[in-house]
């Protein structure tokens with residue numbers, strides 16, 4: 001990899017198998033799966049996509065619903081393995097992909113902070129150090145002993161964002177989580193993302209707000225039905241996308 005390339009997406013294709021039949025029971029599904037009697041429709045969510053991201057760049061992924069943005073982020077985060085092609089990532093990744101994906105909803109906010117910290121690779125001592133910052137940033141001090149299942153989606157997103165942005169990850173992945181927070185909290189998150197960018201973190205960002213993408217990202221990848229439609233300057237391509 002070139003020195004300053006931190007993410008190299010090389011001819012990535014991702015296939016999902018969608019069951020094209022209905023089953024009367026789970027038992028029937030298991031038996032027919034074992035007998036290999038189920039037919040699947042192949043669906044390619046990503047088709048031969050290649051691009052690179054350099055250290056310190058902020059990349060926005062844009063495209064209509066179902067174009068493959070989240071799938072691309074999951075492949076980069078290592079959550080999904082591409083069917084074809086490869087992804088090389090240099091450094092630590094803090095993924096904020098599915099809202100509350102790393103949370104155990106029956107545990108309290110406080111317990112989830114330590115659980116998520118462990119998932120992100122931090123020790124308990126590290127997390128004790130970051131705890132106060134997380135409580136402060138999420139503005140959830142009064143709710144630390146409440147099970148997360150009783151949180152609103154905005155509260156879950158505050159907590160998830162506050163945890164994912166501790167320390168100095170090399171790459172921060174933000175997928176739509178900002179869209180559920182209220183306007184003031186979104187601004188606060190944007191500010192924190194900018195600070196992280198200033199310190200050299202590479203940001204990957206998905207949003208349906210082109211204004212938000214253009215204000216935070218210098219580069220965009222435009223996906224259309226799983227194909228790479230355009231890649232380049234966020235102002236230029238964002239404007240073409242908006243007018244398309």
Ligand SMILES: Nc1ncnc2c1ncn2[C@@H]1O[C@H](COP(=O)(O)OP(=O)(O)OP(=O)(O)O)[C@@H](O)[C@H]1O
Pocket residue numbers: 016017018043045063064065066067068069070071072
């Ligand atoms: N685990 C899965 N199994 C089957 N199909 C999937 C799976 N994950 C995603 N897909 C399909 O892949 C396509 C791309 O989905 P993806 O979530 O990446 O799109 P997106 O661009 O992020 O969409 P949105 O803007 O709606 O969030 C969709 O048609 C979706 O149904």
